Each structure stands twice: as C-alpha cells, then as structure tokens.
Amino acid sequence: MQIFRPQADTIARVVLVSIALLPVFVVGLAYAIVRSPYVTAQNETREQPIPFSHKHHAGELGIDCRYCHTSVEKARFAGMPPTETCMTCHSQLWTNAGMLAPVRMSLADNQPLRWRRINTLPDYVYFDHSIHLAKGVGCSTCHGAVDQMPLMRQAAPLTMGWCLDCHRNPEQYVRPREAIFDMSWTSPADQTEKGKRLVAEYHIRANLTDCSLCHR
Known part of the structure; x- marks a missing residue:
C-alpha cells in the first residue's frame, strides 16, 4: 500500500529548498528596502513656505549658488538666505505676488522663513x-x-x-x-x-x- 502520493517527493524538495532560501530572500528584501527611495528620500520634494524655483x-536668471x-x-x-536677500530683488519685482506673501510677512514681522531641509x-x-x-x-x-x-x-x-x-x-x-x-x-x-x-x-x-x- 502506497502511503505518499507520487508528488510528495517533489513537494518535500520544494519545501526544503524554500526553507534554505528564505533567509537569503529576507536579507535581500531588507537590503533593497533600505536602499530604496522610500527610505533614502531620493527624488523627494518637500513642501516649503514658498514654492521657490x-x-x-x-x-x-543665472544667480550664483553663493548669492544665497x-x-x-x-x-x-x-x-x-535671510529674508533680506530675497527682498533685494522682490522689493522691486513681483512686489504684490500672492505666492510671495510669506516673504513680505517674514520681513514685516522680523521672523525668518522656516525652510524644510531637503x-x-x-x-x-x-x-x-x-x-x-x-x-x-x-x-x-x-x-x-x-x-x-x-x-x-x-x-x-x-x-x-x-x-x-x-x-x-x-x-x-x-x-x-x-x-x-x-x-x-x-x-x-x-x-x-x-x-x-x-x-x-x-x-x-x-x-x-x-x-x-x-x-x-
């Protein structure tokens, strides 16, 4: 009388191989997650007080990095850059632009803009x-x-x-x-x-x- 089905040997081999490979898969998955943009924040933009471009x-405009x-x-x-740097130009240009209201308010209240570090x-x-x-x-x-x-x-x-x-x-x-x-x-x-x-x-x-x- 046959106790196990013919496929039992194949199933047992697959299970044993899977058990052996599971730690490798887990370590590889963890490594991939740690290096993924989800963890590193690569290419992520963050909301800022103003949408500075x-x-x-x-x-x-060709403004040098060191100006700001x-x-x-x-x-x-x-x-x-302090608010005064922004207002060097924007006291003359786009003085009433809605998106620059936080800059004008920062200058009026003498409070720095709260930029989020990228x-x-x-x-x-x-x-x-x-x-x-x-x-x-x-x-x-x-x-x-x-x-x-x-x-x-x-x-x-x-x-x-x-x-x-x-x-x-x-x-x-x-x-x-x-x-x-x-x-x-x-x-x-x-x-x-x-x-x-x-x-x-x-x-x-x-x-x-x-x-x-x-x-x-």
Whole structure:
C-alpha cells in the first residue's frame, strides 16, 4: 500500500529548498528596502513656505549658488538666505505676488522663513561643505542639476555606500576649481587621468575611508 502520493517527493524538495532560501530572500528584501527611495528620500520634494524655483533663479536668471548660500565655501553648512536677500530683488519685482506673501510677512514681522531641509544626514554623520568644495567636489555632484529643478529635491541617495564610492575613488569626481559651481559640467573622457592630477593638486589624502572622518 502506497502511503505518499507520487508528488510528495517533489513537494518535500520544494519545501526544503524554500526553507534554505528564505533567509537569503529576507536579507535581500531588507537590503533593497533600505536602499530604496522610500527610505533614502531620493527624488523627494518637500513642501516649503514658498514654492521657490531653483530652475528659474539659478537656471534661467543665472544667480550664483553663493548669492544665497553665502557660507558654503567657509563653513560646514551652506547657509540659508535671510529674508533680506530675497527682498533685494522682490522689493522691486513681483512686489504684490500672492505666492510671495510669506516673504513680505517674514520681513514685516522680523521672523525668518522656516525652510524644510531637503538633504538630510543622520546626527551621527559629520559633513562639511567647505572642505568638499576646497577639494574639487562640485555642487552638482551631490545635489544634481539644481538649475533644472522647479522644486528642490534630493538628487542622491546619501547612503554610506554612495559616500564611500567617492571617498575610495575621488579622481572620478573631482573637477577644476573654476567648475565647482558650474551646474552644466560633465566629466571629460579622460577624467581618470585629469582626476589623478587634481587629487595631487588638491592634496587629497589616501585614507578617506577612516571611520573618524565622518563619524565623530
């Protein structure tokens, strides 16, 4: 008398293989979720006090990054412009525009606009804008084509692996000093060769993957 059906052996094999593969699937799924835009917030836009367009200001009008982000070359933080910077132009242009009412109110009440940070890092990560610019890392390398963004978004995943890729291969990302703020700059065909020369010129040290550089 046959106790098990003919398919029982096949079913048992499938079950055993599934049990063996389950941990691999779970780990892979967790890894994919952690690297997904759902967690990293890549390409996410956030509501702001006013719908400020970098495409219009930086792209169409050609306003330099440093006009608003005045501390980017000398401090950890790029800095946000005070209301007075906005009103330098808007006391003369679009003075009654409805969307600029929060700017006018900010000036009248002497209260800063509450901008929401787009590119955020965990509290245990140390990042300094000034040293990256001094070593030839351009704005668009991390922030993307800001001059083409009607609303600002996080262009890069900002994961540890993404940062380490640059720290391990800086010659692939550094650019000439005059191109730091050039949003249209692209790597030339001989980037590796030129990048190695720039790495030497900027005195970029070799131990860029030391934990203490970013975790202090």
